[in-house]
Amino acid sequence: MFGWLGRSAARGILTTRYPDAPPTPSEAPVSAHAPEPRPAVPISPNAVAGCPVRAIAPDGVDQGRCIRCARCLAQGFEFSGPVALATAKRPDRPEGPGAILGGAAPLARLGRSIHVFLVDVGSCNACNLEVLSIAHPQYDASRLGIFFTNSPRHADVLLVVGVPTEAMVEPLRRAYDAIPAPKAVVATGACAIRGGVFEGTPGLRSGVDEIVPVDLYVPGCPPPPVAVLDALLRLIGRERTEAPT
Amino acid sequence: MSAPYLGILLTAAVVGLFASAPAAVLARRIGYGIALASSLLLLAVAIATLATGPVHGIAWTGPLGDPESLQLDGLSAFFALAASLVWTATSAYSIFYDDRRSPGLAVCYGLTLGAIALLVSASSFLLFLIGWEIMTLASYGMILQATGRGDRIFSAAFVFLAFGEASTLLVLIAVAAFHVLSGGFLEGPVSGAGALTSLVFVAALLGFGLKMGVAPFHLSEWLPIAHSSAPSNASAVLSSTLTLAGAYGLFRVVSDLGSPPAWWGGLMLAIGAISVLLGALFASVSEHTKGLPAYSTIENNGLILVALGVALLAEANGLTELAVFALFAAFFQAIAHAVAKTALFLSAGYVEHATGTFDLSAVAGGAKRSDPGETEGTLVAALSLAAAPPLAGFVSEWMILESLFQSYRFSSPEAQFLGLLAGAAVALAAGLIVVAMVKFVGFALLWKPSPGATAPRAAGLGTTVGAVGGILVGLGVGAPWILKGVAPGVAAFAHAAVTAPVSGLLAVPDGWSIVSGSPFGILSPPVVPIAIGLASVVAWGYFRLGGGRRTRTVEPWMAGSAPGRPGETYTSFGYSTGIRIMLRSILRTREVRASVGPVTEAGLATPVPYNVDLEVLDVFKLFYDDLVAATAAVSDAFKVAIMPGRLGRYLAYILLVTLAVVVYVAVAA
């Protein structure tokens, strides 16, 4: 026991300063940022054709579809957008970065603490593990009043990862029903938003919002832990506010 | 001081109970009706007795030349009160329930009730013994009326009879020894710690303990009920009032013996504590809708012994206040248990009626219960047995624990230590019995009805059981006044004027609180429901004023699976398997597996299906089984050695005996 405590002391503070400070490069590697056309470079037809998930249209990028495959980097794009860009509308088309559209933070009246129930409806595991890692020392979500719970009965937030399979439709509905109001649903990752790389596969739903109403969409494949933190803080109106760079 | 007509009414009640037996031959319902009326009469007389003083019925001269009569004093009136409460409920219930059995049940039922009424109101031990024996034989008859496998019923009834007669034998010894001491039958007190006095005490403790089903005789309680699946009204009478009769006998004898040595109380306390623990433990793992309440009876009667034991120990230590408080606890425990247990048995009978099973894990998919009051009454009774406030069982459990807490006042370290151990046992049992009652309520009461099935409607049943629940609430909330009411009983026991441990403290009006000793604990039973009521009003008001809040009904959360699919719900058995495994050394838990179906290829092929049974065992049953086997072996050996069936040998025996008589006569002369 003392060995462990000594070890903890020796390692010092590992925890990020996010959301008081912007995410560092080690917390958000290049692919954590949203792809955007390089300044003054128009979106080329090659970029549109080359995107494997048809996220690029001539007039912009659908961040909800993007799986951060980096193919467009060769076509005049760069990973320079924001890390945290959760939106309240399905990002079929780009919205202003970081805006909660359609009003105030849905769980603002819960005050400073929320409990999160994580449900996997068909993920590759990367999303689950990124979400769970916000509880690890480097992110320590509990300092921000964010806790995981093992029962929907104690939850305020239903955090869904993965592309919904037919077999998970009913369980997801049950989980949603089991959570007492007020509650919020967060669709995390490209799969949960509209199927990600699996969009269009027979037997899969195109997004969680086909089954339960979604309050917040968190783009990324997977979204890095800071993006998950940002989304959860948005629900209670405590997210990092910064001028879009 | 009592009015003479009370004596006549008492006689009428006893006679009426007996008379219900022959009436039942004509028509069962008439018999039960007479029993109901007589029980109500006895109830009234008992209450009047507690209020006004001893009652004497018609007197006559007994075969031994003693004056005999039916009478009630404070002590017997209290037990008559408890018993008649139970009988009122069971008789009312029987009018509706006993529609499938032979009149034999109703006849034996009436005889049992009459016999208990007789022994409670007997003025002498002779009359008491007559009542006692009729009671034993008539209840034996009731058990024989059970439905089910004949051999099982017969052996269960036989066990009952064997234990019953052993009990009579011990009681006879106690009575005879008492007679030698005092020359009388019910007169006391006989004081002194002589060997004969102790013989009276030990024989009475064992004899009446046998009837109360305390350890190590608890087999006599659960086995006849669980193995014979005795009819419900019979089970209720057996478990609630036969044991009450045992308790009465014990109270009566002990009250006739003055200045008890400390070891009497210690012995009683030890037997009581062991019974409490065993009863609660086996109740928590029992799977039988009637066996479970029967085990709980063992626990409750153990509690009576614990309280009585503390009272005797306190008296031996000169702690009058504690002794009286513990006595009150014993009295209250007796009535709280008798009433609550009745509801449980009646409910179990209803479950059998509706689902055709006694197995808690098999009770499922029956019909929706449709008798208003029945569910509520049973729930209240189970809560009372689990000692939940503000019910009667809570008050008595509190009082018993309070008296045990004060065992530090005893002078000898042994007695202190015993009090400590008993306290631990009672507390542990209190936890186990909660498991048992949750099982009973959860699986015998709240089963999920399968759509379409209709429950047999037993008119009046709901009212009866509901009324029992109401009585339990009344007993619990009104505990201080009840204690005042039973003070004559305690006084008759203690041969002194006693005041009930009732007072007013901490801004609670005088007479509203029970005080366990000065200085010690205090409880105000009426304040508990008032507080609960106030809190409910506040919550209700908040809810109403909150406006627009609606109740949302959601299905239970089963990790995302559809809840309640057949075969996927927790069974009553599974609920208590934790205890079976944890306490396997006491319960002798044993798993028996037998493969069923063909043995197929190993590996990934479908493994062999098997049948599994997790059995528990009452070690005492093993002991009795061994005893039976040993007795049989000895008598066999005796038969072979002495009675080989040869005429010559027998002639030789006769010759030898004749010679011996001749020699004896010659020498004596």
Add this chain to the structure above:
Amino acid sequence: MTRAGWEVEAGDDGPVEDGKRALAYRADDGALALYNDYDRGRSILRTPKIPGTWSVRTAPAPGAHPLAAAAEVAGYGTFTFPYGPISAGVPEAGKFEVRTYGERVLGLVPVGGFKTRSVATSVLGLPVADAGLRVERMAGNLSASHVSAFLAAAESAEGRPVPTAELYVRALAQELQRLYNHVRQIARVAEAAAQNVGLAQVHALGEEILRLQGSVFGHRWMFGALLPGGPARRVDAADRDRLEHALGGIGAEFDVLWSLLLESRTFVDRLQSTAPLSKESAIASGAVGPTLRASGVGWDDRLRAPTPPYTDLFVSLPNETAGDALARILVRGAEIQASLVILEQLFDRWPTEESITEPAESPVGPGRGIARVEAPNGDLVYDVTVADGRVRRLQFRSPSAANWPAFAASMQDAVFTDFHFAFESFGLVFAETDG
């Protein structure tokens, strides 16, 4: 340039002795049988149909279906306790049906199919690189192994040689991911044993590995990094220096945490003799990977069926015999140390031909290729048919699919509270099982 895939031996279909058939699978057209001869330490791979072959289903069926068989149990009070598909403690969609009379597990049936995304069928007709995007997202925490096996099989199918440096990058990614998975598995077991301080430290180590992967490959899970045309495949000398330095720190940190964990009696006691798996039942149930090695069978594809660059490396083979949860965790701890040694060797021998030639635009030819990779949780097999640069058929057998029966067998007669220790010690992943 090196050939990456495995040669398929067109052998006869003679009988295979019992006890040596531990691993096999059959494609829907043209059976493929794979035997590990544990006594002689070699594999036999055959294509002809062998009647009565003991097989593992490879094309996961959609919809919920059992992943292992358990005995039917009857008896008073017995019932089935459903756990999942949203089960607290197992962060994946999957279900377990526990047959019980309460408290004790009389039989456990893992149920999969809640995450079936039909990767194997949805990639048909896609170019190899696009198919790779889906293959790596089959199981994000095992992406490097899946992609490496898939690419090796595809390259073998096309008969296309691969630059050696490319294979080094794949091996690097695989070993990093092995570190991550083993560290995480150890943390999960510590979590089950309520070793809270310890578990936080170990989880912190896992996050460090993810960050390292992110900084070298641009993506925390290395998605896209190994695929043809991927953006960050050039692991240059500076990257390697950084990696070597960071891994040195991680290794030192792990050694400290590992010894602290093993000093904790509660941790060790809780795992000891939990969910035991004998050598015989490990082989009979077809277990692979650390599960097999913890039950006393020394088999590791990197050693027994190596492909470059493992053919040139020294690979140690941690081995335990107890077969319980502790043994499986001990194997993982030792493999972390072994992986760090492998990584050092990779850096030392890194091929000088730094520039990686882009894949030939014109595929060499259509064909079928089979590749095996030792994923963190065991032997992973891919069987890919490619024509015109597009995937025509894809079959795979994941280590999780192979290990479910072993898990179910080890849980027989366990108690409920053993579940999490047992489950985490096996490292089972529903995502790759369902596909």
